[in-house]
Amino acid sequence: MEYQNFQLNLSIDVSDYKGEHSVIIKKLPAIYELAVKLLRDVMIDSSLRQKLLAGIGYLVIPNDLFPEDQHGPIGYVEDIMLMIHIFRLINSEKGKLPLVRNWSTSETELLEILTKDFEDLKKSYPLLFEEVIKFTGV
Numbered sequence: 001m002e003y004q005n006f007q008l009n010l011s012i013d014v015s016d017y018k019g020e021h022s023v024i025i026k027k028l029p030a031i032y033e034l035a036v037k038l039l040r041d042v043m044i045d046s047s048l049r050q051k052l053l054a055g056i057g058y059l060v061i062p063n064d065l066f067p068e069d070q071h072g073p074i075g076y077v078e079d080i081m082l083m084i085h086i087f088r089l090i091n092s093e094k095g096k097l098p099l100v101r102n103w104s105t106s107e108t109e110l111l112e113i114l115t116k117d118f119e120d121l122k123k124s125y126p127l128l129f130e131e132v133i134k135f136t137g138v
Contacts, residue, residue, distance in 0.1 A: 006060065007032055017073035021124070024080060024117045025073050030104050031083050031113070032059060037102035043094050048086075054136045055079075055086045065131050077125055078132040084118045085129075086138060 011029040019025075035052050038044050044052070058064060059079045068075035087099055091114060096107075103110045122129050 007036075013068065014073045014076065019072075019074055021074070021077060021121060024113065024121065025076055027109075027113065027117075028076055028080055031080060032056070033104055034087070034099070034102050035059075035083055038090065038098060041098045041102060043098040044090065048090055048093065051086045051089060051138050054138050055083045058082055058132070058136050065135060066128060077121055078128045081118065081121050081125065081129045082132045082136060082138065084113060084121075085133065088114055088118065089138075 007029050010032055014026050014028050017025055035056050039049060039052055039056075059082075062069060064079070066075050066078045091099055096111075099110060099114075100107050
């Protein structure tokens with residue numbers, strides 16, 4: 001399946017979600033798009049690329065730690081935390097340039113995702129965050 005088709009499926013899955021953390025969950029298609037674009041960014045070395053691939057792989061497996069099939073769109077929270085964690089690693093190692101130039105909307109929105117949204121999710125799901133990091137080895 002092409003990544004655009006997967007991104008479209010994510011958009012359909014989350015578009016009508018009105019539950020907890022709906023704002024960040026609805027940004028999942030853009031988060032996925034950023035991860036895919038970063039795979040080809042010249043600033044991303046093989047170590048970071050491996051982390052991105054682990055995050056994308058985790059996102060596409062259907063029976064992960066908190067399956068969407070059982071929980072609905074809220075089941076994407078650990079996928080999102082993992083992806084943002086990887087983006088934060090990239091920011092820490094390479095700065096914000098590769099993130100900003102591959103992000104589809106505003107830098108302000110991206111920085112909010114990397115800070116406030118990430119902290120809110122971690123605060124709501126601390127054990128799930130630890131589990132997904134341990135499971136993926138990221």
